[in-house]
């Protein structure tokens with residue numbers, strides 16, 4: 078089955094732009110593969126919207142020793158109450174290795190939360206140090222490929 082025409086949502090949270098750059102990389106990769114892509118900032122997004130998509134990518138930053146984005150807390154809480162048995166998702170995000178054991182911890186928290194919806198994860202969590210490099214774009218391409226393979 079072709080992935081042409083599948084619908085993807087990329088939900089991101091950012092303060093200084095690194096995670097929007099990760100989201101933009103994902104949008105470009107998905108668009109090049111023929112998907113219809115919507116990019117959405119987390120505080121402007123409802124988790125229920127995910128039901129309208131075939132695949133989704135969550136791209137949060139991590140703050141204050143493993144904390145979730147403040148403006149994404151409503152989204153995070155409401156996510157647990159949505160039923161998404163048809164959705165395949167991937168998770169990526171930028172943090173800072175300086176924070177050691179808290180590095181990109183919001184990715185793990187979002188992964189646990191979205192699993193409550195019945196959605197299926199594909200690929201590993203893609204942790205990116207600060208601004209995404211060309212090498213990181215390759216890792217994001219591999220994530221997209223894993224998600225699309227699972228979604229077919």
Ligand SMILES: Cc1cc2nc3c(=O)[nH]c(=O)nc-3n(C[C@H](O)[C@H](O)[C@H](O)COP(=O)(O)O)c2cc1C
Nearest residue numbers: 091092093094095096140141142143172173180181
């Ligand atoms: C006060 C503060 C706390 C932070 N805490 C963490 C953390 O616990 N874990 C982590 O991986 N990164 C942490 N970071 C780094 C940011 O997640 C990192 O700079 C990220 O690229 C920011 O994303 P953004 O540019 O999309 O806002 C922290 C940054 C600041 C300023």
